[in-house]
């Protein structure tokens with residue numbers, strides 16, 4: 001199908017020229033967050049630059065973002081960066097396209113509707129309590145490590161009904177190795193195809209084979225259970241499409257890997273950055289404690305409590321504004337298109353950056369300041385829809401957003417009523433923007449029992 005014909009300018013949108021060969025790849029590799037902010041501020045809502053021969057646009061006008069993610073969604077696919085994770089994620093929801101993606105999304109969607117997600121709350125509470133009982137007041141921990149381990153345990157339990165510490169360890173280790181090798185591949189400029197038997201490719205292929213063996217074992221265990229449990233695998237195993245077809249083992253593996261990877265680190269980052277911000281804003285923390293005291297009075301939160309915790313919600317919303325766990329998404333045009341009056345040729349990449357939009361002073365005055373109050377009087381309804389989009393938008397919006405928000409609120413309230421974190425004065429907290437917005441050296445803090 002052809003896109004609607006609109007008048008387009010023949011020239012490119014304004015933007016940095018970069019170097020003759022690399023274009024702007026160096027600026028992107030060295031300081032990508034500042035690079036995107038600078039480009040948007042200097043060149044406006046649609047800017048253009050190159051990575052080597054590849055033409056890129058940065059769309060930062062919320063209406064143009066909506067056009068890419070929603071209105072013209074059918075003319076775009078995921079960008080080249082997302083496709084690079086196919087060796088591990090296969091044809092899962094994040095990396096698949098077209099009718100295949102739609103079918104998989106339809107089969108998985110029922111597991112992410114609100115009622116189903118609510119049924120995971122007791123488990124989230126139980127695993128959080130398990131983490132809390134392992135803590136000692138006065139010890140120094142890396143907050144991000146703690147929350148990553150917790151959200152990983154929650155993901156493995158909700159996805160595979162996996163409880164065994166040995167299984168968890170085996171999975172995390174094989175995954176870490178495969179991902180480290182994938183990321184090393186990502187950083188090299190000239191990449192050989194994964195089938196080429198170079199040393200790096202052989203290592204990667206070995207690690208991925210090992211990882212798949214572990215996951216296939218979990219799937220076989222899931223299939224062999226006489227009674228289906230309250231885990232996603234149990235339901236996906238029996239989910240049927242309209243024509244009666246089910247997912248193959250290969251599809252199940254791709255989806256489980258995808259959901260695990262897309263879900264646990266992002267939610268852990270929401271919690272880690274929230275605590276980091278709270279440790280610097282004692283007044284906000286005080287208000288949060290007051291809300292919990294009034295609504296929960298020391299009790300563990302349940303999903304029914306969440307609508308009565310508006311300040312908790314505002315803290316999470318604001319933390320994801322200041323430190324969006326996913327700070328960059330991209331699409332590639334599948335045909336010639338129009339955007340903002342310019343021509344987007346087939347193959348061009350459009351980047352959209354939450355880091356840029358969430359710091360736009362037109363929508364968020366005093367944009368660097370952590371100020372949950374700004375959300376309390378209906379700001380979300382007054383700003384353009386794509387001025388704030390931590391979960392993306394359109395047909396490819398995050399499938400796990402309800403899950404993630406509930407998980408973050410429950411953990412924040414369960415942990416915060418028992419412990420406070422004090423930042424270590426000499427700790428260096430730096431951002432390392434990879435696929436997600438990681439803390440470069442973790443977030444060390446002292447635990448103090450309240």
Ligand code: HEM
Pocket residue numbers: 078093094105258259260262263264266267270324325326329330389390391392393395396397398399400401403404405
């Ligand atoms: C705070 C936590 C989370 C954040 C910030 C987040 C963010 C995002 C974003 C921005 C996208 C869209 C990417 C794009 O358009 O290219 C996305 C997609 C996705 N997310 Fe999340 N996510 C979170 C939690 C989760 C959880 C808990 C799960 C699953 C349990 C999950 C599963 C997925 C999947 C499968 C997709 C791809 C959907 C599709 O293309 O159909 N995410 N996420």
